[in-house]
Amino acid sequence: MSTICVIGTGYVGLVTGTCFADLGNQVTCVDIVSEKIERLKQGILPIYEPGMEELVERNVNAGRLHFTTSYREGLDNCEFIFIAVNTPTGTSQGGADMRYVESAARSIAEELDHYAVIVNKSTVPVGSGDVVTRIVRTNLARPDVRFGVVSNPEFLREGSALLDFQNPDRVVLGSSDPEAARQVATLYLPLRARIQITDLYTAEMIKYASNAFLATKISFINEIAQICERLGADVKEVAVGMGYDKRIGRAFLDAGLGYGGSCFPKDVRALAHMAGEAGLHPQLLNAVMDINHDQRRLIVTKLSSILGSLRGCTIGILGLAFKPNTDDMREAPSVDIIRWVTNQGATVRVYDPVAMQTGHDALEREGIRMESVICCNNAYEVAEGADALVMVTEWNEFKSLNMLQLCNSMRRPVLIDGRNIYEAAEMNRVGFIYRGMGRGTGPAPSVLPPGDSTSTPQLTQG
Numbered sequence: 001m002s003t004i005c006v007i008g009t010g011y012v013g014l015v016t017g018t019c020f021a022d023l024g025n026q027v028t029c030v031d032i033v034s035e036k037i038e039r040l041k042q043g044i045l046p047i048y049e050p051g052m053e054e055l056v057e058r059n060v061n062a063g064r065l066h067f068t069t070s071y072r073e074g075l076d077n078c079e080f081i082f083i084a085v086n087t088p089t090g091t092s093q094g095g096a097d098m099r100y101v102e103s104a105a106r107s108i109a110e111e112l113d114h115y116a117v118i119v120n121k122s123t124v125p126v127g128s129g130d131v132v133t134r135i136v137r138t139n140l141a142r143p144d145v146r147f148g149v150v151s152n153p154e155f156l157r158e159g160s161a162l163l164d165f166q167n168p169d170r171v172v173l174g175s176s177d178p179e180a181a182r183q184v185a186t187l188y189l190p191l192r193a194r195i196q197i198t199d200l201y202t203a204e205m206i207k208y209a210s211n212a213f214l215a216t217k218i219s220f221i222n223e224i225a226q227i228c229e230r231l232g233a234d235v236k237e238v239a240v241g242m243g244y245d246k247r248i249g250r251a252f253l254d255a256g257l258g259y260g261g262s263c264f265p266k267d268v269r270a271l272a273h274m275a276g277e278a279g280l281h282p283q284l285l286n287a288v289m290d291i292n293h294d295q296r297r298l299i300v301t302k303l304s305s306i307l308g309s310l311r312g313c314t315i316g317i318l319g320l321a322f323k324p325n326t327d328d329m330r331e332a333p334s335v336d337i338i339r340w341v342t343n344q345g346a347t348v349r350v351y352d353p354v355a356m357q358t359g360h361d362a363l364e365r366e367g368i369r370m371e372s373v374i375c376c377n378n379a380y381e382v383a384e385g386a387d388a389l390v391m392v393t394e395w396n397e398f399k400s401l402n403m404l405q406l407c408n409s410m411r412r413p414v415l416i417d418g419r420n421i422y423e424a425a426e427m428n429r430v431g432f433i434y435r436g437m438g439r440g441t442g443p444a445p446s447v448l449p450p451g452d453s454t455s456t457p458q459l460t461q462g
């Protein structure tokens with residue numbers, strides 16, 4: 001088996017390193033944040049990912065997985081060096097911040113004393129393989145040392161990253177050195193995956209194009225949802241009907257609050273930025289981003305249409321993380337929604353099964369008035385005395401709640417289902433005034449007075 005060094009212990013780096021170790025390789029994960037490495041050595045992970053803690057523990061105990069802050073230790077006799085550091089949005093125009101990739105490349109060059117293949121695992125702009133090659137070559141402590149550079153973009157979904165690594169749809173490898181690409185391909189042979197070998201630029205573009213296309217599907221169905229809502233159609237049934245067409249497919253056609261997380265937002269922005277730098281006008285990508293931003297504002301519009309002024313209201317927020325099975329708060333819709341409703345004078349009660357701490361930290365970083373935010377221990381505590389509930393993250397826990405108990409405990413039984421996980425007829429039967437996303441139209445909205453839900457007609461969908 002091979003000896004591998006992974007630079008970075010975030011979602012991509014930790015999953016990549018741990019899964020390669022689980023395939024029998026010797027893996028050392030390097031991170032310059034000493035506190036993170038010390039916690040990993042104690043078995044405390046910096047991320048939440050289902051099954052990850054057990055997999056790390058198993059491979060550490062087997063002596064295949066190691067953690068260090070030392071590049072020298074990590075690169076000792078290693079055959080493959082994966083760069084898996086963060087590439088956040090770095091400019092107001094959306095360009096990727098490459099400082100961490102460049103720093104990793106310099107540190108690799110200073111310690112590399114034997115042939116190795118350097119693999120860009122981070123999502124990097126087209127042309128980054130050339131940048132890494134130039135930095136390493138310029139900073140080599142021993143100029144006679146040879147190395148290869150390969151682009152190997154990741155296609156991991158937070159919440160199912162282990163499954164995605166172990167059962168990939170495809171493995172993409174790009175390099176100007178075909179032999180280096182073939183060497184990296186051997187690492188993936190146990191997975192029996194499709195392996196596509198291309199040039200560097202094409203491999204880098206495949207990642208951006210894939211994420212941009214999926215983001216486009218999400219924004220498309222959300223725009224259709226708004227049209228459905230005005231015309232009386234049900235977007236859930238529309239999506240099912242569309243999905244039967246093999247040319248379209250059902251995946252990523254769930255109307256809701258739009259995309260978030262660490263990948264889609266920054267990758268769409270970065271691709272649009274690259275297009276602009278190349279003298280092009282990425283109209284579709286710009287529209288995708290605009291629709292995604294506007295989708296979140298619909299929650300406030302729906303709340304106001306039923307409650308009137310939000311000043312003095314208590315709004316319950318179910319879910320903080322940008323998606324289920326993760327505690328990642330990057331570009332989470334909950335942050336915008338909480339900001340907007342608290343700015344209008346509302347108090348919010350929040351609960352998430354996993355992301356309470358990361359959510360609290362994210363809200364503070366965004367400058368949200370924390371005196372207006374109450375952290376709760378469960379969904380029932382969120383609903384107690386609330387004027388409305390907003391379903392933000394579709395955790396399985398929220399799909400099996402006692403909805404009658406929730407409804408009866410609220411001051412005004414308003415439910416805004418931002419993920420369409422409930423059925424309107426059932427929620428109306430329970431006693432909720434229900435609003436989904438693109439679920440058709442019901443009677444004209446009327447403002448619901450506090451403490452007086454009995455005289456208000458039950459609104460169906462909208």
